[in-house]
Amino acid sequence: MASEPELKIESMDKDIRYVIDRPAQPTSRFDAQMEGSKVERPQPTLRSRTAKCIKKCTAKQVAKSFAGCFPFVNWLRSYKVREWLPSDLVSGITVGIVHIPQSMAFSILAGLAPVFGLYTSFYPVLFYTLMGTSRHISIGSFAVTSLLTQTAVVRLVPAEVQLPAIEATTIASLVGAANETTNMLGLPDFEIRRANVAAAVAFLVGIFQIAFGIFHLGFVTSFLSAPLIKALTSAAAVFVVTSQIPNCLGIAPAAAGGVGLIVRQWIEIFRVISNTNVATLIISIICIILLTLGRHININYKEKLKVPIPTEVFVVIIAILASGFGKFNENYQVIIVDNVPTGFPAPVVPDLSILPDIIGDAFSIAIVGLVINISLSKMYGLRFGYEIEPNQELLAYGMANFVPSFFFCFPSAAALARCEIQVNSGGKTQMVGFITIIVILITILVLGPVFEPLPRSVLGAIIIVGLFGILAQIGTVGELYRKSKFDFAVWFVTFGSILIFGISIGLLIGVVFAILTVIGRTQRPTCEKLGNILSSDIYRSFSKYATVTPQKGLVIFKFNSILYYANKDFFLEKLQKATGINPDEPREAHDGPQKDERLESVTCANTSMNVCESQCKEGKIDTGKTAFNPNEEQEEGQETSTAVKYVIIDCSPFSFMDLPAVEMLKSLWKKYNKLGVTLLLVNVYYEVRDMLITNEYYDLAGDNGEFLTIHDAVVYCQADLDQKDESASKDPPTELFQVSDL
8 A cells, every 4th residue: 555645844945925904993893894703602591501401301311420420331331351351450460469568558657557558449449440530540548648647647546655635525436436346357446546537537538529529629729730749749758758767667756746747757766766676677678679679670671571570569478478487576576567357347437526627637638639630640541542531530539538438448549650550561441440459359358367477667668669759859859940930939838838837738838829929920020012023013022122113102011911900000000111101190290302212222323433422412312221121120210201192002911800900991091091192902802801891991992992903003003193293204313223134
């Protein structure tokens, strides 16, 4: 079959020129001409919307909507068994095996017994597989959400040697509600109380995320910018590593809290570092070396490996065998996982009395989880070419936290490391989730006691090495500073705030600071005074192009931001500097001899400096005058040309305008009108124009108060000035100037 000819677009050496011949016209005349071709979309009334909803509420539509909540029904019908099942089977087994040590490690990180991590790797995976739309993310335990959960768990149920921080009635309710479960799992009351707190956090997280999905509030995650998320994950990684150092050293430092938590924790670690268990330290070093080596091989030889090496699984197996036969706990006092009961706990309603105490923690976890999950879902959707349904995803995340909270699960989220393992091991569809839960099910029902001799330092090493990639983000801060000072400031403030005040408060400070940086840039944006380039219809800033020439009798001003109540005063200040007109002064203050504005921003054509200086001294050229930059402060008393009859405002940056801004423009138009100056608007966005019409701006400005483009307005102003003063266009000292070509 003959190949199709390759299409090549060659660059052209010659300029492509065009000529447009049309009348310069205000927007009102253009709208009158286009009256028949404008698209008018009728606004639906409440009655019509209600009727439309009732019409859709048929049995078929209800069934379709119900099926839409469970996408697995659709993809199971089109599942290609021969093509996809072998890859999904290998991927599901691999991910399931990786889930086991990770879930136990992250459960310890959350301040819970390891078995609760296995439950969190079963129920959330099941519900997301039924309701999720992403084919490649792996829901389950995650380091950041586990650390955030630990904050609430440790605050409400401190270390076993201390008195509980919750009220006696709360303790009684927690223990009473879980008596049967305690007997079945064989865990002490202390572990059950902590598990109840974690389950209550997951319960509230699920409610928040379901509400986000129902009310389409996923946009709140957009307030977490990429630098802020990197700062959050990096600071959280520092907390996680710090929390695992005692497990890797075999020490038990005193609990720390308050401002400067990270520093206090390290102080407590160094106070008892002399009590380090040598055997635990050796085990941790060996595991970190092996895990780092496996990570290096998986990253650098990814293309040559058909399936990533599950180093964590091999390390866990070796550690279990060595600890079991060597009796590390008895002979070397190495802390082990110990009791891992088999079977599932009976469902228990989370304790609702503590919800007010954990609402802040739950909201933080809900937002962080949504950001991480949605980011990964969109990333894999784009990579593999399928669509993600955001609202359905929000519902799936919510249900994956809400329902499992009745089974002692702590908050879950997608982990990037597991997602990459699922992708690299050949996972094709959500079937990987079903196979994964089978592996976890077998572990919970049968293999739980096998993990009892596993040293906890091994799980700590797995957590630390798994965070190497996140910690490496700190090394990219220099590049971030080079690319954007504002984004670097957001990263720095968020990272520092989290380390000083903790994750919840630090994240809130980071979000507020990021929003303030945006508000600050809209309050004091850059401003430009525009001029014409080479008698064309192109208008650019005087401060950027030397060939820009002004137009006599008019000023073109551009305010590079939205216009609203917070920056309208700054707008007036910069406009006054650009025009040299203070609209609040009486008209007599603007009278007097005027300087020809066309003498600004030009190049002297005389080759003899003596001739040039003599002409300048005669007042023909002001050599000390440079192009006006409204962003630079003017010296007091500096003159600005006041021969201004028209002020043209380029409204293209105004995506919206509020009522105070409209009132300011109306007041400005009246003041200019008293001074004999006309205010014109150009490039007005439709919604901004509707706002101006609604608030009667054009009743003042008239039909000629707005033009389609800058050039339309300039041509109109020049024609009007020529009619009033025909001599104004005949006396420019052209023999003294040259305008170089672009």
